[in-house]
Amino acid sequence: MSCFVNLLLSLVLLLSIVPAAHAVQKIEFWTMSLKPKFIPYFQELVARYEAAHPDVKLVWVDFPWDILQLKLITAIAAGKPPALVNLSVPWAEEMARDGLLEPVDAYLAAPGKPVDYTDAALADLRFQGKIYGFPHYSNVNVIAYNRTILAAAGITRAPQNMDQLLEQAVTIAARTGKPGYAPALGKIDGFLMQQGLDLIRDGRAVFNSPAHVALIRKLAVTYKANGFLKDKLFAEDNFPAVVDAYLGGRLGMMVSAPTAIRRIQTDAPDIYAQTGIFPMPPGPTGINDGGWMFHFAIPKGVKAADLPAITAFARYLTGDANQLAFARIAGVMPTTRQALANPYFRQLPASSVDAAVGAGAAEQALMVAAHSMNSARSLYVSGIDDYDELRRFLVQAVEAGVTGRRDIQQALDEAVQIWNRKLAKGKTP
Incomplete structure (x- = not known):
């Protein structure tokens, strides 16, 4: 009997010193009508982020624009909202007014860093004094x-x-x-x-x-x-x-x-x-x-304990490097100051500066x-x-x-x- 007890004690001691498997946090984010064109873009983005954050598992879901809002409201009502959702500004205003989105003022920048989104983009998402999303892209005529x-x-x-x-x-x-x-x-x-x-x-x-x-x-x-x-x-x-x-x-x-x-x-x-x-x-x-901005919002019902990881990914998803890459593929304009200051938007290619014949109009x-x-x-x-x-x-x-x-x-x-x-x-x- 004493041998059996000693064996149990040894097993308990062994289990106590073996580190437990690290919990992986799932972050599900929804986009609107971005498949199939942007499948390679998001697959690469997800792989890159997961490689740098092994404790995070990203799940990308894309819905057609005409059903996304209904899917989102249903998920919120069921208590199973995604971590992030791609919305237009009018949809965000309506949903924020109905109490279906979380304000994100405190999460727009990483600790100790300035907010990089443009003033206009943030103003678009400011409803009743609070900001309800991470700006992604817009346009201007x-x-x-x-x-x-x-x-x-x-x-x-x-x-x-x-x-x-x-x-x-x-x-x-x-x-x-x-x-x-x-x-x-x-x-x-x-x-x-x-x-x-x-x-x-x-x-x-x-x-x-x-x-x-x-x-x-x-x-x-x-x-x-x-x-x-x-x-x-x-x-x-x-x-x-x-x-x-x-x-x-x-x-x-x-x-x-x-x-x-x-x-x-x-x-x-x-x-x-x-x-x-x-x-x-x-x-x-x-x-x-010509402005018509899209962004990523946090639906109501997301657990408070999950917000640090979710908002860190949201800043990455809408950060200047990814906004610039997305803008070049989609033909839209980014909403961060750094992306807008990139030479892609600020310098004419050497072969496209002959304004006399209209060359370089697209770059201009x-x-x-x-x-x-x-x-x-x-x-x-x-x-x-x-x-x-x-x-x-x-x-x-x-x-x-x-x-x-x-x-x-x-x-x-x-x-x-x-x-x-x-x-x-x-x-x-």
Whole structure:
């Protein structure tokens, strides 16, 4: 019996001095519609991080954009949320308002290091004084212009504001017979906000103010003078028509994200050879056009004990090196200062500096965009059910006013009444 006891004691002693297997923490992160194009990118990123952090097991899950939100809400309700989820800013604002996301202010930078995300990116994710995500990527618009057309119109300088842009569009039409500009008036809500004009104030629609009417009247003047490309001008997405017109040499200036310049280079080398780049002028608020940011948020229900490891990975996932790599593949713009300062965005290749023939327009677009990124914001209207329906009424009113079918003030007044009836109904318990 004593021998058996001694054996047990020996086993207990042996087990007590053998180190226990180190626990591995699983971090599941969800993305939105990034497969299959980005499979190699994320496989390499995961392998690299796990090799440096053997105590972490990463699980990447990608959902189509139209089901991700439902999957996320279901997972949160079941108490099994992912550690990180890829969201747009409007989705984040709505979910933060409903208490479904965790604020991350305390985790944006590693201890002792400064926050590297741009001010604009952080402002996009600041709701009620707290930040609800790690910025990943966004974009900003530039103006690609046809040198031959602008030279014929006598235009040599970039527009400094919207008034000058509209004036140049009219000048181009008058002197060349071609439209100068193609705004996305099917997204007039963002256009108005970028120009510092609110749609809603204190719970009521206000887009029939004298300032709103004055801006729509300027659009109507430009339209009447044939300064606008009229193809699909009020469509929800007029960009395909805009690109086709620019590729065909039928449009003086095309407003787009830098990635679209590569399409010109591929599809119309002759037009690309005479393409120059202007910055898109910011609105009175200082906000630059074209921002639409995506980021990684932490859903409600993630264990507090897991946050250090999760947020360390989030900083890696959205750090400057990985943002730069992702931006180059995806044709988007990063949201960290270091990535934006990289030579990829700041230096023209030696073979692409002959501006006289338009060479290097794609690289010039990246440089111009990088300088504008700290003012690129996601502009949207939040907290309204069936907002797309209301926006259609606004677009219809603007179209009627711009094309001269209706008095601008009356058209906007009627749309405001429709909005306010809907807004008042939404307040009813």
